[in-house]
Amino acid sequence: MKKNELIHVHSLLVEIATDYLDRGVLTSADLEPYHRLGIGPMALRDCRADHEHAVRTLTTALAVGAARELDRDAESVPGRHLLRPDEATDADADPDTDQRVTSH
Numbered sequence: 607m608k609k610n611e612l613i614h615v616h617s618l619l620v621e622i623a624t625d626y627l628d629r630g631v632l633t634s635a636d637l638e639p640y641h642r643l644g645i646g647p648m649a650l651r652d653c654r655a656d657h658e659h660a661v662r663t664l665t666t667a668l669a670v671g672a673a674r675e676l677d678r679d680a681e682s683v684p685g686r687h688l689l690r691p692d693e694a695t696d697a698d699a700d701p702d703t704d705q706r707v708t709s710h
Contacts, residue, residue, distance in 0.1 A: 612661060
């Protein structure tokens with residue numbers, strides 16, 4: 607995915623997060639790992655990797671919120687390590703939960 611496409615997806619995910627906050631699906635504390643990164647969709651000068659990490663973190667937070675709303679097991683959502691501050695880097699990621707697709 608190109609950087610401009612990634613930024614577009616990032617902005618759409620922020621809209622979903624806002625809706626989830628408004629509906630009470632998520633709290634601001636649920637989105638704290640994403641906000642702690644300091645990379646928003648309008649951070650156009652930040653590198654693609656930073657946007658990718660922010661998108662993955664935000665997507666995980668949204669998936670956890672959706673799972674809770676549907677009374678599903680939120681602990682089984684892949685990428686949960688992104689939401690824990692002590693494991694926030696990709697270097698600490700469990701390769702079995704890495705959902706990225708390698709581009710060729």
